[in-house]
Amino acid sequence: MKIAIVKLSALGDIVHAMVALQFIKAHDPAIRIDWIVEERFAGLLQHNPDIDTVLTVNLKSLKTDKSAIFQQFKTIRSFADHHYDLVIDAQGLIKSALTATLIGKRVAGFDADSIREKAASWFYHVKIACAYDANTIDRNACVLSRPLGISITPQQILDKKPFLFFQHENRQAYRFLQDYIKPERKNIVLVIGSTWPSRNYPAEKFVAVAQALQQNCLIVWGNEQEKNTADWMAAQSGNIQVMPKLDLDSLKALIAHADLLIGNDTGPTHIAWALNKPSITLFGPTPTSRVYQTGINKVLKSPSVVNPYRLDKHDYSIKEIGEQDVIELAVSLLDRA
Numbered sequence: 001m002k003i004a005i006v007k008l009s010a011l012g013d014i015v016h017a018m019v020a021l022q023f024i025k026a027h028d029p030a031i032r033i034d035w036i037v038e039e040r041f042a043g044l045l046q047h048n049p050d051i052d053t054v055l056t057v058n059l060k061s062l063k064t065d066k067s068a069i070f071q072q073f074k075t076i077r078s079f080a081d082h083h084y085d086l087v088i089d090a091q092g093l094i095k096s097a098l099t100a101t102l103i104g105k106r107v108a109g110f111d112a113d114s115i116r117e118k119a120a121s122w123f124y125h126v127k128i129a130c131a132y133d134a135n136t137i138d139r140n141a142c143v144l145s146r147p148l149g150i151s152i153t154p155q156q157i158l159d160k161k162p163f164l165f166f167q168h169e170n171r172q173a174y175r176f177l178q179d180y181i182k183p184e185r186k187n188i189v190l191v192i193g194s195t196w197p198s199r200n201y202p203a204e205k206f207v208a209v210a211q212a213l214q215q216n217c218l219i220v221w222g223n224e225q226e227k228n229t230a231d232w233m234a235a236q237s238g239n240i241q242v243m244p245k246l247d248l249d250s251l252k253a254l255i256a257h258a259d260l261l262i263g264n265d266t267g268p269t270h271i272a273w274a275l276n277k278p279s280i281t282l283f284g285p286t287p288t289s290r291v292y293q294t295g296i297n298k299v300l301k302s303p304s305v306v307n308p309y310r311l312d313k314h315d316y317s318i319k320e321i322g323e324q325d326v327i328e329l330a331v332s333l334l335d336r337a
Helices: 011-018 021-027 039-045 059-063 066-082 094-103 118-123 136-148 154-158 176-180 203-213 224-236 248-256 267-274 323-336
Strands: 002-006 032-038 053-057 086-089 107-110 126-128 187-191 216-220 240-242 260-264 279-283 297-301
Touching: 002 066, 002 094, 011 039, 011 136, 011 267, 021 032, 021 136, 032 039, 032 066, 039 053, 039 248, 053 066, 059 066, 066 094, 086 094, 086 136, 094 107, 094 118, 107 118, 107 136, 126 136, 136 154, 176 248, 187 203, 187 267, 203 224, 203 323, 216 224, 216 248, 224 240, 248 267, 260 267, 260 323, 267 279, 279 323, 297 323
Parallel strands: 002 032, 002 086, 032 053, 086 107, 107 126, 187 216, 187 260, 216 240, 260 279, 279 297
Antiparallel strands: none
16 A cells, blocks of 8 residues: 655644654554655654655745746646545645645545644545644544554554664764763754744753753754854853754754753754653643653643634743752752763
């Protein structure tokens, strides 16, 4: 059987969906799985033994270049040459539903009551019911497994194997780790940015945490504004280093070599969970149901009440999470490492 998964973006959403792959393959090792993704996220999927082919699109480019629509249509339509038995739209948007429809004759996805853009469900032949406010990881596992007649349980997800991969044998590619990872200290990755300012824990509080822990704190960043914030933080504390610009493969390698990750509710933070690395995810305006909490993957939530159907980008309550709460939780996780 050949299937294609359409999950175009974003980083954290792709991570949460990828957990299903190992259980699909365990059920039927012969199944062929291709994944259609925005090209800027392709590095996240690379080297995964459960994915046969990563196929990329650049639909984001259409926001600035409408003329590119013909090339993107041609690219997507060419994927139909693989003759998939089933295409699963795990994104639930009209653009992803259209993409899936162009690729295969039989398409599965969420039903209208389980989806963000209800009209997308019109394109599906197989419709899966899963509450929109349910745990995000459970929802992804549900939409990817049920069309195949598979059931993935929460306990299976808790017992998952790490499912992000990088080129372990390529020492040259990850030589930068020798300059930043300190074997004599605990190495803590700090993820300071996200898509909304209101999701970001205050920089001065991150500094206070780094000062208290007295370990090797490594900041990763994704744009110039985050880089400027990271440089300011490093100037405040000798325990903080700013990482160079990392591609997704290098980011996976760094987190895999860390002892702990502390970060906002954003893609790079969720990579730690995928790699079975200790983590603390800081939540303000987004629901903690986005993640699984485990013995080593913990969350701290601000006091605000979140409506998962209507997130409030003006909810800056994340700043109310106390530094001492982060420090104490970090110490407990580092003691286990």
